[in-house]
Amino acid sequence: MEKKNIITRRTALITGVSAMGSLLLGGCSKPTPPTYGHLLRMGDIFTYEAQRSLLNVRALSKEYSRADISSFPATGSINPSDASLPGFSKDYELLHRNNFAHWKLSIEGLVARPASYSMDDLQKFKSRTQITRHTCEEGWSAIGEWTGVPLGVVLDHAGIMPKARFVTFYSYDDYNQSFDMIDAFHPQTILAYGMNGKNLPIQHGAPIRVRMETQIGGQSIKYLKRIVVTENFVDTNKNGDNGWAWYMGI
Numbered sequence: 001m002e003k004k005n006i007i008t009r010r011t012a013l014i015t016g017v018s019a020m021g022s023l024l025l026g027g028c029s030k031p032t033p034p035t036y037g038h039l040l041r042m043g044d045i046f047t048y049e050a051q052r053s054l055l056n057v058r059a060l061s062k063e064y065s066r067a068d069i070s071s072f073p074a075t076g077s078i079n080p081s082d083a084s085l086p087g088f089s090k091d092y093e094l095l096h097r098n099n100f101a102h103w104k105l106s107i108e109g110l111v112a113r114p115a116s117y118s119m120d121d122l123q124k125f126k127s128r129t130q131i132t133r134h135t136c137e138e139g140w141s142a143i144g145e146w147t148g149v150p151l152g153v154v155l156d157h158a159g160i161m162p163k164a165r166f167v168t169f170y171s172y173d174d175y176n177q178s179f180d181m182i183d184a185f186h187p188q189t190i191l192a193y194g195m196n197g198k199n200l201p202i203q204h205g206a207p208i209r210v211r212m213e214t215q216i217g218g219q220s221i222k223y224l225k226r227i228v229v230t231e232n233f234v235d236t237n238k239n240g241d242n243g244w245a246w247y248m249g250i
């Protein structure tokens with residue numbers, strides 16, 4: 001029963017999205033990013049408009065084979081339970097001490113059934129495994145295998161309200177990001193709990209990180225804590241002071 005519902009809703013979303021695509025190609029209106037008009041985010045306008053107008057928004061990013069898996073550096077925060085490192089979080093330290101047994105992911109905002117999902121809850125959903133290339137804006141790339149639950153499946157379970165347009169992610173080291181619904185429901189956007197066949201290690205975002213394969217590596221948020229669904233864009237980098245655009249499609 002539930003499965004059938006998911007398929008129907010997905011199909012409705014896909015139909016809606018492709019209808020929007022043909023409208024855009026017809027030149028009636030342009031898909032402007034939510035940061036439109038912000039001087040420091042000019043890059044968004046080009047990449048977002050180009051990708052939303054020209055590409056099939058459901059197109060999959062290339063997937064590789066096990067033989068292609070490479071060594072994988074960890075960057076940004078690499079351990080929020082270590083007080084001597086940037087991104088330290090007391091809450092994360094406590095969770096880590098109990099091997100993340102008490103970790104829960106809350107899904108709030110414009111959802112019919114706001115809830116906190118434990119690791120067990122998330123692992124009960126059908127999983128997806130993908131071997132993909134991560135490209136960091138700082139100039140390195142690496143290939144890894146990720147296992148997790150598609151974010152869209154969890155959002156469907158929580159029940160996205162019709163007005164919802166953005167999904168904002170909050171992490172323990174306070175590295176926050178948002179996606180529009182197209183990227184949130186992309187089949188390769190997953191909440192990953194496994195890396196290369198093992199539990200996701202601390203340096204790569206334990207216990208759960210986002211893997212999002214159609215944008216640059218910095219969008220794959222580690223140490224996930226909370227997801228909030230909204231109608232209005234929540235700018236987690238209002239002043240552009242981290243120097244990065246909101247949308248960084250690759």
Ligand SMILES: Nc1nc2c(c(=O)[nH]1)N[C@H]1C(S)=C(S)[C@@H](COP(=O)(O)O)O[C@H]1N2
Nearest residue numbers: 074075076077136171175204217218221222
């Ligand atoms: N919470 C959190 N997520 C994050 C970061 C971070 O510092 N904190 N860094 C980002 C950047 S810039 C990159 S390239 C990748 C690095 O992931 P890795 O450490 O698994 O290689 O995580 C992204 N997600």
Ligand SMILES: [Mo]
Nearest residue numbers: 136137217218
């Ligand atoms: Mo990065």
